[in-house]
Amino acid sequence: MSGLCINSLTYAFGAKTALSDVSFSVEEGRFCALLGPNGAGKSTLFALLTRLFTTRQGQIMVAGADLSRSPRAALAQIGVVFQQTTLDLDLTVERNLRYFAALHGLSGRAADACITAALERLDMVERRHERARDLNGGHRRRAEIARSLLHDPAVLLLDEPTVGLDAASRRAITDYVHALSQDAGKTVLWATHLTDEVQDGDQLVLLHHGQILANGNCAQLRADQALADYFLLQTGATA
């Protein structure tokens, strides 16, 4: 399949198991919410998906490329927004994007065209010459999403991208990324612990203590319950 496929992934920090036999697939053009409480293993999974960690137990396929056997082909198909901001705050938005474009082998006019297109998508063109430090949290995140789209990846990975943002910015970014999967055909894996960022049509993967508790269509999984209640029930937490 050309989306994202994770098979029997296991990872441990020494004696502590962080992920245990995790398997799920996200079809091309689908928005998948990876929902889990803090410490569920979401960031570990993202580190494995972006090859910051590797494991011999399990397999990750990104747009048809095996991450362990063909890491360069797989990484070229990934756009990533980490939980922590990774912008160089003293550089302008454009310089940040240009640096990233170069890391993907883009320069000159090709890079210019990609940067302009990505900034237009995120409605950030007028801020291209502003220093990242001078942007508010929402705009920094938009700049990072624009950056993740620069090389036109097939798969977008976003690790709690709305952390620290106000409600309006959260809504705008959540809606925008949903639209990216529907309109631009991007496969999206969106890690979060906030249930209001998940829509009924989304695929929902529930991760808890490093294991998959549920995987399916959000509306079908939650049935008549509010998603927050379903989430708390499944994870054994109380409000």
Next chain:
Amino acid sequence: MRPALIALQAIVLREALRFVRQRSRFIAALVRPLVWLVVFAAGFRAALGLSITPPYQTYITYEIYIVPGLCGMIILFNSMQSALSLVYDREMGSMRLLLTSPLPRWWLLMCRLIAATVMSIVQVYAFLAIAALYGIRLPWEGYILALPALIIAGLTLGALGLALSSLIHQLENFAGVMNFVIFPMFFLSSALYPLWKMAESSETLHDICAVNPFTHTVELIRFALYGEFNVGALGWTALAGVIFLALALWGYDPAHGLTRRKG
């Protein structure tokens, strides 16, 4: 241009911009060796008698003797500064961005290494220029012939910094590295005193100095500054560089080093 060269250009430019922004870092990098040259050398000149040893053809003043060592010191400290910024980048997350590039990881690390070397060489020549204005002049061809030696020294010490950065878990631990790696490496070398002088005091210390890669790095620079080629020093420096680089690549391998640590 090939993607690998585009990335190299961008990484070097980013380091250069960072360096320009941190003016205090540049000033500190120059003040440190200049203090040694102007203050310490004046004090030690009377205490230390130096005999004629290669590459010197005649008696030299102590200021002349320590110039290559101070060049090495600049490179050593800049390499550690670069390692510190790698640890900072890792804590701040931007290292993740670099490592998720589809280019080979070894090449991305080489780019950082080359960038650090370029910054080191700029600082060394700025120091040599100020030293020349102060009256400490070397043979003119030495300034050109030293360039390959400075590049090798920069790559070797930069690789050491890279290897250390893969072992340091947190930014706060960096002070420990300064105390237990950099200072012994600098003081147990031929940077400030010739090895035969050290042998007069302690054979053991002399032997430690003789196996210290920094000693050979300094000697490589010293001979090159006088238009001479020290094969032994080159061999030791290159060998140390290869070992440090192998350690760095191992440390940054996602299956082994830093990336196995949570965070």
